[in-house]
Amino acid sequence: MNILITGATGNIGLEVVNQFKANRTIGNIIAGVRDIEKTKKNYPELNDIELRKFDFYDISTFDSALDNIDIMFLLRPPQISNIKKYIAPLITRIAEIGNIKIILLSVQGAETSTIIPHRKIELLIIKNKIDYIFLRPSYFMQNLTTTLYPEIQHSKLITLPSGTAKFNWIDISDISRIVLECASNFNKYQNKALTISGSQNLNFPEVVKLINLITNGEIKYRSVNPLKYFIAKKKEKYEIGMIFVMFVLHFLPRVQPEPEIVNTFYDIFNENPKKIEEFIRMNIKKFT
Numbered sequence: 557m558n559i560l561i562t563g564a565t566g567n568i569g570l571e572v573v574n575q576f577k578a579n580r581t582i583g584n585i586i587a588g589v590r591d592i593e594k595t596k597k598n599y600p601e602l603n604d605i606e607l608r609k610f611d612f613y614d615i616s617t618f619d620s621a622l623d624n625i626d627i628m629f630l631l632r633p634p635q636i637s638n639i640k641k642y643i644a645p646l647i648t649r650i651a652e653i654g655n656i657k658i659i660l661l662s663v664q665g666a667e668t669s670t671i672i673p674h675r676k677i678e679l680l681i682i683k684n685k686i687d688y689i690f691l692r693p694s695y696f697m698q699n700l701t702t703t704l705y706p707e708i709q710h711s712k713l714i715t716l717p718s719g720t721a722k723f724n725w726i727d728i729s730d731i732s733r734i735v736l737e738c739a740s741n742f743n744k745y746q747n748k749a750l751t752i753s754g755s756q757n758l759n760f761p762e763v764v765k766l767i768n769l770i771t772n773g774e775i776k777y778r779s780v781n782p783l784k785y786f787i788a789k790k791k792e793k794y795e796i797g798m799i800f801v802m803f804v805l806h807f808l809p810r811v812q813p814e815p816e817i818v819n820t821f822y823d824i825f826n827e828n829p830k831k832i833e834e835f836i837r838m839n840i841k842k843f844t
């Protein structure tokens with residue numbers, strides 16, 4: 557079996573590659589990357605797998621990347637929100653080739669909205685009659701050590717428009733274990749959507765309190781209104797698209813019901829997903 561992993565140089569993709577590498581029995585893994593030379597240089601962990609050029613913006617890369625692929629792990633890069641322009645051509649091509657299944661990284665609650673990009677991709681896949689598994693994870697714990705990290709590192713601060721909204725926290729290694737399970741037993745989950753949550757709904761004041769308790773630290777959380785958030789991120793030279801993604805991710809939970817806690821992870825592995833305390837302990841050096 558040949559599995560093409562997109563977004564392999566990102567948070568979740570790299571973790572998915574690592575899971576698959578530790579379980580070589582699954583078959584052959586291939587990373588679809590924008591720049592093969594840069595990837596070889598910057599990602600040593602991808603050096604021992606096949607790399608193929610793949611760019612959502614460049615239709616000419618699709619056929620060679622998809623050659624002989626059985627399953628595609630499809631990750632929508634955060635900056636791509638124009639699904640019609642950048643993702644629809646790929647889905648059409650996959651349908652034309654036939655026999656390629658998709659494991660899509662979607663997001664918790666995607667089914668409740670037709671305007672969020674992930675739901676648009678889900679609907680395209682269904683419309684094109686491609687066999688799929690939709691994975692709908694909650695909020696990544698790793699946001700604390702990636703997108704939110706520069707501010708933590710430089711100012712011991714997390715500034716967000718989130719108020720005291722509750723987020724459900726999931727570790728990306730737990731999501732990746734589910735990706736591996738789905739690829740290994742595709743038929744079992746075929747044409748189903750799995751919501752993946754952690755076991756805790758916590759707001760940012762609670763998470764910051766835990767970080768400080770565990771690390772003996774002094775990180776502060778500052779909730780700001782949307783306008784202040786936009787101005788602050790603009791000053792930090794964030795691209796408008798990225799500010800928008802960050803805003804939606806962190807503001808919407810204020811006006812939505814608390815995230816649902818589901819047992820998907822426990823039902824598959826008979827163990828609980830990682831708790832945020834464990835994640836903080838594993839990353840203690842970063843927070844201190």
Ligand SMILES: NC(=O)c1ccc[n+]([C@@H]2O[C@H](COP(=O)([O-])OP(=O)(O)OC[C@H]3O[C@@H](n4cnc5c(N)ncnc54)[C@H](OP(=O)(O)O)[C@@H]3O)[C@@H](O)[C@H]2O)c1
Binds near residue numbers: 632
């Ligand atoms: N953060 C959360 O809490 C959360 C929760 C649920 C779902 N999600 C979803 O998870 C996804 C983000 O995952 P992530 O955090 O792993 O993202 P990430 O770390 O930002 O990685 C994005 C990946 O996409 C690749 N990429 C970017 N533009 C590309 C293009 N034009 N063609 C091909 N590849 C391209 C990047 O490769 P380069 O190295 O070339 O840039 C990188 O490997 C989003 O769809 C998001 O909505 C996030």
